[in-house]
Amino acid sequence: MKIAVIGYSGAGKSTLAKQLGEYYGLPVLFLDCVQFTAGWQLRDREEALSLVDAFMKQDGWVIDGNYRQFFQTRRLEEADRILFLNFSRFYCLIQAMRRYHHNKGKTRSDMADGCIEKMDAEFVKWILWDGRVRKRKKHYRWITQTYRDKTVVFKSRRQVRQFLAALQSKNT
Numbered sequence: 001m002k003i004a005v006i007g008y009s010g011a012g013k014s015t016l017a018k019q020l021g022e023y024y025g026l027p028v029l030f031l032d033c034v035q036f037t038a039g040w041q042l043r044d045r046e047e048a049l050s051l052v053d054a055f056m057k058q059d060g061w062v063i064d065g066n067y068r069q070f071f072q073t074r075r076l077e078e079a080d081r082i083l084f085l086n087f088s089r090f091y092c093l094i095q096a097m098r099r100y101h102h103n104k105g106k107t108r109s110d111m112a113d114g115c116i117e118k119m120d121a122e123f124v125k126w127i128l129w130d131g132r133v134r135k136r137k138k139h140y141r142w143i144t145q146t147y148r149d150k151t152v153v154f155k156s157r158r159q160v161r162q163f164l165a166a167l168q169s170k171n172t
Contacts, residue, residue: 001026003062004075006143007085007154009127010092010099014110016083016160017064023167024062029055030110031065038114045069064110068139076143082151084144085160093127 001024005017014030021028034048052070055061056078063075076082087095096119099108103117111117144151154160 001060001081002079004079004082005062005064005085006066006082006140008087008089008092009123009131010094010096011085011087012095012157012160013064013085014108016085017062018110019164020083021062023164024060026060026062027055027058028062028064031063031067031070032110032115033112034070035065035067036112036115038112040115040118043112076147079147080150082143082147083163084140084151084153086140086153086155087157089128089132091157093124096123096127 003017003020003024003026005013005020007013014032017028017030020026029052031052034051035043037043048070052063055063056071056075063079066072100117100119106117107113107115108117144153152163154163
């Protein structure tokens with residue numbers, strides 16, 4: 001099983017990816033860990049591509065993140081399932097703020113070592129506006145149309161919980 005988890009910042013992609021990795025017993029790759037090294041420094045592009053390529057050669061995986069430059073088309077084509085967290089900008093901001101307060105001064109397990117949790121004006125602007133520009137929304141529409149047979153779009157946390165509950169009930 002190969003699963004791509006995409007969506008807006010703060011929607012809970014990493015949390016869902018972890019849950020799916022545990023459920024299916026699959027390795028999980030957080031693309032933020034590939035993009036950044038300690039202190040939020042950008043990783044060398046060739047090294048990053050090599051890491052993603054090697055990870056994708058496994059028989060099964062869960063990959064969390066959007067990053068087009070990290071073989072997004074290949075990821076989407078190879079994925080058996082694409083899960084798109086299409087939550088409102090305000091929900092994502094509230095979630096990101098909760099995450100910040102919970103992890104303040106720490107590095108989350110889905111981030112590169114040394115990337116201390118932060119919440120700054122630039123990130124808030126990304127969540128509310130820059131991450132939702134027309135071009136990005138159009139790209140998400142293209143993904144959901146191109147891969148409609150294997151894409152699930154979630155518009156609320158409740159829908160995600162129902163999806164996970166349905167997975168659990170299949171095994172009982």
